[in-house]
Amino acid sequence: MAQEHINPEQFVLEEEIDHVRLITLNRPRQLNVISSKVVSLLAEFLEKYEKDNDVELVIIKGIGRAFSAGGDLKMFYDGRTSDDSCLEVVYRMYWLCYHIHTYKKTQVALANGIVMGGGASLAVPLKFSVVTEKTVFAMPEASIGFHTDCSFSYILSHLPGHLGEYLALTGAKLNGKEMVVAGLATHFVPSEKLPALEKCLLSLNSGDEDAVRSVIKEFSVDVQPDEESILHKQSTINKCFSEESVEEIIKSFEAEASNEGNEWITAVLKGLKRSGPTGLKITLRSIREGRKQTVPECLRKEFRLTINILRTVISGDVYEGIRALTIDKDKAPKWDPPVLDKVSSEELDLVFQPFKEELELQIPAEGDAYRWEGKFENSAYQSLNAK
Template sequence: MNATLFSVRLRPKHFHRLHVVLQHIGMATHSGSEAEILLEKAGCAGVITLNRPKALNALNLSMIQLIYPQIKVWEEDPKTFVIIIKGTGGKAFCAGGDIRAVTDAGKAGQRLAQDFFREEYILNNAIGTCKKPYVALIDGITMGGGVGLSVHGHFRVATEKTLFAMPETGIGLFPDVGGGYFLPRLSGKLGCYLALTGFRLKGRDVQRAGVATHFVESEKVPALEKELTSLKSPSKEDVADVLSSYHTKSKIDQGKPFILDEHMDKINSLFSANSVEDIVENLKKDGSSFALQQLETLKKMSPTSLKMTFRQLKEGVSMTLQDVLTMEYRLSQACMRGHDFYEGVRAVLIDKDQNPKWKPALLEEVTDEDLESCFKSLGSNDLKL
């Protein structure tokens, strides 16, 4: 069943189920000025605005279910030439998915723990296959689910306020939303490094790393958006020309080297390995201050998540986006069945003691059988794209 049919045929049932789940966990959707998603036509463009500034525009299921069908409508609309997505509040584009709600649902055995990931990945695929130029203005924090809303589109515009990270191994998850597709395609072993350590990239470095396609000063973004929406029947090349002109004029941090430049040789050699254990061994043998810092970081992460992520990226490098998302849906459901996700969320996001008790606690205790079960087909419950 393709994504369009999924949306049309299952949508009423999903909304009913969503309403029940939202009532149970005390969330509410709003209308008018409090709507979590604003959808509007502006000139030649369809504009999606994430509107949960107090939650750093974190993505929940109801938002996903509004964005997906609108992208599909605009994709077929002959009067819509560009799709733009942005966030409100000045702090974040989208700081991630609504992990707390997913955690509560997973503990209670509710369907949200399945539906959220399924529909989020269907949306990620819609962005990755969108026929119209898709421009994500990632002005502010962009993590997890926010990466999924942006990185698969044609254009990603970072600013000096952009903070990018995929910190999932620290909460017993893995860099999902297609992380297995885009991360191993970054230069050298940069993607593996970012995925395992959760290292944060800021500002122009997000573009230098290849996560963003352009860098524009934050104060110029409204003018950029206005120019894009004012274009007359633009092609993808016309959109690219406008973005490039703003990128060229942006001077902030222009002369600074990429923050990881001095470490890239070590990253490429130390993270070139056949297993996470080998990476750890490489870091120990190297013994430099940089290597020892990475060692300390990896010790804080879920051993299961580290091994899962390493294999996810290794396999993802030769997969299509669709196959990666299918694989990642299997992994998401393995995390929902496991211990580390709930413990990681408790320690890092709820109690904030930053000291999760991982099970297993050591890399060598995560068996091949454990790992294999995470990647195993879900049969009729597999993600269909």
């Protein structure tokens, strides 16, 4: 008999179905944004399930047009005058990210809608991440003066070539098919089949990975990116986004825009140049460091960056970006400094500098986080760009 537990605010729904637990993000009007309450509930549920020998399979899904649209920007904006007002939720979110990467039970994400920002950490790292034709993925943090967070300096840095830098700096969107091909999701299932898939997973009543994979495969279809997909532009992306600095990347990208067939670059460049200079530089450095870091190392670094950015150690751009996007909605942020060459490497060092050990994110230095890049083993992306 299924038991449904609804918390008073109904932000997260919990259902117990024999050996399966179904978590549903239930803030459709807010695109299932990850608030402090949601973070706490998710952490509570996942920890409880992991300790329960009766639980074998955990399914996470969203209601409405979004799986999860990332963090609650207004919460951070409202807390900007209080030095530590958001410290606890940031800490809890990074612990949740680590927990998801190292989770002992089989997890399945049914991501039928927007999968953006920190909310993507509830889908992409899972052993099974199912997407549909309605799924849209993006990491747009740099555009508001922030940085690529919630383990994505690790995930994006491990994408083939320099696709990670491209996605992090431009905030470019990928659809469900592109996510599967690139290795950011494991299966593509048409949205009309998603209810039936969920029902079969519940009926399976098991966390056996081979059995779960077999059930999902029955509903999934093989996909290839559309002809105009950015995934067909890997040579151009590698050439431009392998440059050492953001300034050099933009210069190289501008040069490529004049070549026949590269008309797509113009719009991307326009968005890139509107983004916060400080956020862009922090993001590029973080992604580059991520290539040589473990998941725990990336999470500790990102926690550091998040706290320092929220505390405006070198710039208040994140609050200006949030104001322009969600508060006044004028989409005209006034960055400080306004240009890339005014952001020095010495200033960047300040936000990357380690805290005293007792102030760092307290997660195991190594642990048994599975190697996320294993998703590439069956990815079509490698063969796509080997032609």
